[in-house]
Amino acid sequence: MKIAITGASGFVGTAIQQQYKDVVYVHRNDSKELILEKLEGVDVVINLAGAPIIKRWNKEYKKILISSRVDTTKTLVAAINESEVKHLISTSAVGIYPDNVPCDETTKEIADDFLGSLASRWENVALSCSKPTAILRFGIVLGKEGGALKQMLTPFRLGVGGIIGDGKAMMSWISIVDLVHIYKFVIENNLTGIYNATTPNPVTNRVFTKALGKALHRPTIFPLPEFVLKIIYGEAAGVVTGSKEVYPKALQDAGYQFIHPDIDRALKELLQ
Template identity: 65%
Template structure:
């Protein structure tokens, strides 16, 4: 099976390349004609392109976040529709769901904020693909080589880690091994539609923080006030302070078995 990939240099993209071994890389600068040429003989296209979310959102950066997802997906879909690709897998995020609500894929309410709008428009563009299409809504991805956990390890190792605010906000997470496993399972079983890429057991920020402290054998007694994150990241702090309780009902119903269902075991394996 031949796979083509956008967003290849990112945290997930590099892991996908290691998992699937041989991937055709589609660069963000490639025009439609170039992409069509690269897609010759390709079976599956995985779309991961998009500027990083965890960065202060100025108006120009918000525009970049939109363009890096919407315009690149539009160009990619145009090429895929003119190719012999048999499966298109695009990316979204659980930021599409409203805060403080238990959601699986049956939840149709969209968050009334920038993240909700961004994810919704990204999905709309992907669903214009005429090939069998799957959308994965990522939770917080935990792995050894980057992502949110890599940014958290230094302060936690120094004993400066702690809960955010009151620690009650929900974190819907997934181990990188299970994310790769879901990609493989979806491809092998030709699954289409929208799937939540999250572990079956979301946890509160308090539970996550204490589990990470135990694994690192470090204290977690210094809470981080939400206003501090607001000063650091502005509106983008909502990525860290939002409460997303999301469940992967569809992939479980399809028969996928998670390797890491619980946060303690996931963190122990990674760290």
């Protein structure tokens, strides 16, 4: 099987490409014509392109976030539609869902904020593809090689990690091990539609914090006030402080068996 990946240099892209021998790399600024050349003989396209979301947003950076996702996917889809590609798997995020509401793929309400709008536009462009298309809505991806967990490790190892705010915000997460296997599952079963790439067991920030402290054998006694994150990241702080309670109903209905459904076991094994 020949795979094409956008965003291959990122944390998730690096993990996925290690599972396949024949990989083509599509870059964010590639023209439609160049992408079409690269898609020669490609069976599946995995679209992970997108500028980092955890960064202070201003008007210009919001344009970059939109362009790197929506515009890049639009060009990619235009090329795929003229190719022999059999399957597109695009990316989205649980930020599309509203806060403080249990959600699964049947939830129609979209978060009334920038992230909700961005994810919705991103998905709509991917779904305009004429080839069979699946979209994975990522939760917080956990792995020590990158993503949110890597950023947390230093303060927690120094014993200065702690809950965010009151610790009640829900965290919908997925281990990088499960995420890689989910891609394999979607490809092997030719799945299409929307899938939440999250564990069936979301946890509060307090539970997550205690689990990470336990895995690292470190105390977690220094809470991080939400206003500090807002000073650092501004509007983007909502990515960290938002409360997303999301369940992978569609994946479970399709028969996927999670390797790391439990936060304690996941962190213990990921940090070995």
